[in-house]
Amino acid sequence: MQYETFEHEADIGIRGFGxxxxxxxxxxxxxxxxxxxxxxRVAALEKRxxxxxxxxxxxxxxxxxxxxxxxxxxxxxxxxxFQVQMEGPALIGTAWGEALDxxxxxxxxxxxxxTYHMLSVYEKDGRYTAQCVxxx
Amino acid sequence: xxxxxxxxxxxxxxxxxxxxxxxxxxRIFASEKLVRxxxxxxxxxxxxxxxxxxxxxxxxxxxxxHWGYGFPIGGVAAFDPEEGGIISMGGVGFDISxxxxxxxxxxxxxxxxxxxxTLVDQLFSRVPAGVGSEGLIKLSPGQIDEMLIGGAEWAxxxxxxxxxxxxxxxxxxxxxxxxxxxxxxxAKKRQYREMGTLGSGNHYLEVQVVAEVYxxxxxxxxxxxxxxxxxxxxxxxxxxxxxxxxDALKNLAFAVQKYGITIKDRELASAPIESPExxxxxxAMSAGINCALANRQIITHLVREIFTEVYPEGHxxxxxxxxxxxxxxxxxxxxxRKKRLYVHRKGATRAFGPGQIDxxxxxxxxxxPVLIGGTMGTSSYILVGTEEGMKVAFGxxxxxxxxxxxxxxxxxxxxxREVVKELEEHGIVxxxxxxxxxxEEAPESYKDVTEVVExxxxxxxxxxxxxxxxIACVKx
Numbered sequence: 001m002q003y004e005t006f007e008h009e010a011d012i013g014i015r016g017f018g019x020x021x022x023x024x025x026x027x028x029x030x031x032x033x034x035x036x037x038x039x040x041r042v043a044a045l046e047k048r049x050x051x052x053x054x055x056x057x058x059x060x061x062x063x064x065x066x067x068x069x070x071x072x073x074x075x076x077x078x079x080x081x082f083q084v085q086m087e088g089p090a091l092i093g094t095a096w097g098e099a100l101d102x103x104x105x106x107x108x109x110x111x112x113x114x115t116y117h118m119l120s121v122y123e124k125d126g127r128y129t130a131q132c133v134x135x136x
Numbered sequence: 137x138x139x140x141x142x143x144x145x146x147x148x149x150x151x152x153x154x155x156x157x158x159x160x161x162x163r164i165f166a167s168e169k170l171v172r173x174x175x176x177x178x179x180x181x182x183x184x185x186x187x188x189x190x191x192x193x194x195x196x197x198x199x200x201x202h203w204g205y206g207f208p209i210g211g212v213a214a215f216d217p218e219e220g221g222i223i224s225m226g227g228v229g230f231d232i233s234x235x236x237x238x239x240x241x242x243x244x245x246x247x248x249x250x251x252x253x254t255l256v257d258q259l260f261s262r263v264p265a266g267v268g269s270e271g272l273i274k275l276s277p278g279q280i281d282e283m284l285i286g287g288a289e290w291a292x293x294x295x296x297x298x299x300x301x302x303x304x305x306x307x308x309x310x311x312x313x314x315x316x317x318x319x320x321x322x323a324k325k326r327q328y329r330e331m332g333t334l335g336s337g338n339h340y341l342e343v344q345v346v347a348e349v350y351x352x353x354x355x356x357x358x359x360x361x362x363x364x365x366x367x368x369x370x371x372x373x374x375x376x377x378x379x380x381x382x383d384a385l386k387n388l389a390f391a392v393q394k395y396g397i398t399i400k401d402r403e404l405a406s407a408p409i410e411s412p413e414x415x416x417x418x419x420a421m422s423a424g425i426n427c428a429l430a431n432r433q434i435i436t437h438l439v440r441e442i443f444t445e446v447y448p449e450g451h452x453x454x455x456x457x458x459x460x461x462x463x464x465x466x467x468x469x470x471x472x473r474k475k476r477l478y479v480h481r482k483g484a485t486r487a488f489g490p491g492q493i494d495x496x497x498x499x500x501x502x503x504x505p506v507l508i509g510g511t512m513g514t515s516s517y518i519l520v521g522t523e524e525g526m527k528v529a530f531g532x533x534x535x536x537x538x539x540x541x542x543x544x545x546x547x548x549x550x551x552x553r554e555v556v557k558e559l560e561e562h563g564i565v566x567x568x569x570x571x572x573x574x575x576e577e578a579p580e581s582y583k584d585v586t587e588v589v590e591x592x593x594x595x596x597x598x599x600x601x602x603x604x605x606x607i608a609c610v611k612x
Contacts, residue, residue: 009202
């Protein structure tokens with residue numbers, strides 16, 4: 001499995017895995033959108049690029065996810081495919097998606113923001129995990 | 137939380153004595169049962185807040201307190217700028233000024249029931265709700281700044297509602313101190329198309345019947361009688377508020393380092409009230425409050441339009457509008473001295489006692505209405521603020537039930553369709569934009585709101601006036 005959500009008292013945790021931190025970030029974004037819609041039904045028709053930076057890799061994850069959430073609101077898009085290029089404390093992320101279809105995409109719940117709670121990015125035996133709790 | 141680990145002051149007040157670097161004690165207003173059910177994390181968070189500079193009297197937790205980001209949900213704390221007090225994003229949260237507004241309809245259950253399904257269908261199709269919903273009004277950049285300064289007053293000027301509505305909103309529908317220039321462009325852009333939208337998650341629009349009246353005098357002041365129909369709206373500041381929160385989390389993290397504030401949790405990101413960073417956050421957050429007030433005002437207008445179409449004999453009048461996630465400048469008496477304080481209420485509501493100048497004339501002798509939301513299947517309550525609450529909790533009370541079960545667990549346990557069917561069998565009509573969202577909001581996934589209300593009542597934070605029961609609910 002490339003990503004998953006995990007239980008949390010009032011909200012939901014999201015977790016992405018990968019062979020690199022960048023890949024884990026891509027999958028964490030997929031986990032984020034899986035909270036909101038059925039992402040396998042979201043076609044990769046439109047492309048958006050975001051540039052974010054942060055003092056460390058964990059805060060960078062939050063920045064990346066929040067940049068996507070803002071884009072979703074502003075451009076009325078939901079995303080399903082992601083590509084991340086990491087350069088030290090900064091990243092260039094590309095997201096593909098389409099305008100929200102309120103029937104086909106089976107919308108669930110809006111995410112208000114990615115938080116610092118249970119925020120962690122780590123590597124174990126060559127496998128990276130990127131996770132945090134998101135406020136819904 | 138083990139009650140034996142706390143100092144019991146009385147049946148509804150428990151203290152975490154001041155220790156270590158705590159500047160004040162922690163105080164939890166709850167019954168023994170609620171204390172037992174509380175997450176151990178609440179203690180940790182109450183203690184963390186008690187360590188913040190300039191905190192007054194106590195770090196307070198309401199009966200519905202549960203784990204939150206930085207502050208507990210149900211956390212209240214007041215800070216004095218003259219004592220180096222801070223303002224914290226963690227004391228407000230992401231959904232700035234999320235709140236409840238209750239409207240009177242001038243009709244009874246008997247009169248409303250025959251056309252209830254039509255009403256609910258109209259509310260469901262015409263009040264924008266759910267993931268990605270768009271409002272009927274699109275704002276330009278200039279209009280957004282006006283809205284952020286004007287709040288509900290702006291909305292009324294634009295024709296959404298009547299002037300009389302403003303009387304029944306905290307601060308008359310508009311907080312001072314909003315600075316649109318402190319709100320990021322991203323935050324504003326997120327709001328262009330989201331005015332007058334309900335959102336999703338625990339936000340709702342509910343048709344309720346007054347099922348029980350406990351305090352005749354207060355109910356009379358509010359114009360409430362048994363079997364009356366009221367409509368309650370629960371929503372917040374939408375994308376704009378969330379972005380202000382997100383921006384502040386980052387900006388205040390730098391301020392913490394700059395001013396050498398010791399915080400135990402990154403989400404307590406704070407700045408001294410009088411610092412440029414603190415002032416910037418206060419200006420942006422206040423703009424967020426006005427956005428939420430304008431948003432609920434536009435929804436009120438839609439509800440009024442729809443209701444009077446379905447029931448031409450009805451008349452929608454405001455009962456009151458309260459905000460949950462705020463930091464407000466208020467004057468409170470501390471050890472016999474009046475002080476201007478920055479009162480943070482995170483998942484807690486203002487509950488001013490009688491005599492306060494901000495209250496509408498007809499409520500001034502009884503106190504501020506306090507609207508406590510339940511779930512789709514259970515009761516909500518209307519209370520009033522008390523003099524005692526002013527003294528012990530800066531005029532604050534609890535805001536709702538709080539979750540008992542995670543969203544993931546609720547979804548595993550129930551199916552949205554079954555929840556809808558079961559509620560319909562109990563005479564509650566449900567319309568939702570997402571079955572999975574409904575499953576996550578199943579009534580049993582929340583704590584018992586009655587227990588929380590009883591605790592607030594017995595702790596004398598607010599006094600019970602009436603219980604209302606849902607007969608229809610629209611979910612985002």
